[in-house]
Amino acid sequence: MLSISHAATGAFLAAKLQNPVLYIPAILASHYLEDWILHWDVGTGLSNGTRKRSHAFVLELIDLVLAIGVVFLMFRDSAVGVQPQIYFGAFLGLLPDFLEAPRNFFNWNPKFLKPLNSFHHSLHHSTPNVLRGLIPQVILLALLWAMK
Numbered sequence: 001m002l003s004i005s006h007a008a009t010g011a012f013l014a015a016k017l018q019n020p021v022l023y024i025p026a027i028l029a030s031h032y033l034e035d036w037i038l039h040w041d042v043g044t045g046l047s048n049g050t051r052k053r054s055h056a057f058v059l060e061l062i063d064l065v066l067a068i069g070v071v072f073l074m075f076r077d078s079a080v081g082v083q084p085q086i087y088f089g090a091f092l093g094l095l096p097d098f099l100e101a102p103r104n105f106f107n108w109n110p111k112f113l114k115p116l117n118s119f120h121h122s123l124h125h126s127t128p129n130v131l132r133g134l135i136p137q138v139i140l141l142a143l144l145w146a147m148k
């Protein structure tokens with residue numbers, strides 16, 4: 001899914017579960033579960049060559065900036081801004097994609113990351129249909145916003 005979706009989910013779980021023993025595994029599991037749902041993201045088309053790496057990289061940077069903005073808007077507290085734990089949750093929500101980024105963008109897949117990236121890839125279901133691929137993410141963000 002988009003970084004916006006993974007980051008918002010990670011932030012949400014960190015905020016709700018509070019305890020890292022609970023939220024760290026829950027956030028990592030949420031990433032793979034969300035990628036299993038048919039979706040569109042900025043990497044869609046990289047593996048079959050319909051999207052250029054440079055284009056996906058620029059879109060990914062925009063996606064990350066928007067993800068930080070969404071997390072800020074969802075979880076800002078007037079007294080302290082956004083608590084560090086929330087940003088940590090958002091980072092954990094994105095971690096599997098960060099670990100895959102060297103492979104996706106720089107064609108570099110370190111041996112120690114191969115099993116994890118293969119697992120990630122095996123659960124990933126994407127569609128080139130942008131509308132169909134965004135609908136589950138809009139629903140997800142609306143639910144997270146309603147339950148925050």
Ligand SMILES: [Zn+2]
Pocket residue numbers: 001031035096097120
């Ligand atoms: Zn992913």
